[in-house]
Amino acid sequence: MRVIYLLGAFLWPFASLAQTNPIRKQIDALFRQASAKPQVLLLGTFHFAGEQVDVNTTSADLRVNMLSPSRQAQIAEVLDHIARFKPTKIAVEAAPNAKKYIDSVYRAYRKGHFQGDKRVRMDDExxxxxxxxxxRFGHSELFPIDAQPFRIRFSPADSLIMFTKYDQQTDTSFAYWDKQYSAYSRLQDLLKYNSTLGEYLRFLNEEATHARSIGRWLVTTKRGTNREPIGADGFISRYYNRNLRIYSNLQRLVTSLGWSSLAAH
Structure with missing residues (x-):
């Protein structure tokens, strides 16, 4: 099936390029950076201690032991590559209200007195x-920038009742993509188990992998009806809202244009 969505538009006569070019140059000049921009390196990771909180839960037979000698060597190699960026601040996927605790155990770690606990496991990222x-860079603190989406924090009825209402909505595309993404999750776990850490992180940070991740959410936008488009609302209020909140937290870490940061997720 092919669908065309028509957008109406008015066609106006265009002024000559000779008239508009000077104006366009002025517009471009408004947004031209006179100095260096802050540099941010985003590193997408998996949950080293095992995917047990997100869409996919890794089966026990495919969980990677990040404390094994081979994996520790791979982590050291990845750290050597990341270190070339020379971050001045490191942001992590943790709740901002956990900063005091994270900094306290990080200080203990630097003194050789912390080997992990229930909140910060030794084998996690x-x-x-x-x-x-x-x-390695002598930082005295880390910066937790994770966030919960608006709909989970303020509208539990919407997320629980409305999604449940359409949970059994019949549509062949739902069944097809659920099957495809279930297979995809299993193959990701298999790839992770059989790849080096560097190889798998490169895969996770590829543009195609990002597109597939967004696609998993886009499939859900069809859920609901024209009057109750719960899928579309859920996509914006969960997926994008959480990521924009994280982005806003990251922006607040910028203190100078010469600043650089690593944001590990």
């Missing part, structure tokens, strides 16, 4: 990437 990299 906060410890293995965040703590190790921050310590």
């Amino acid at each position: 906060l410890y293995q990437i965040g703590f190790k990299l921050a310590d």
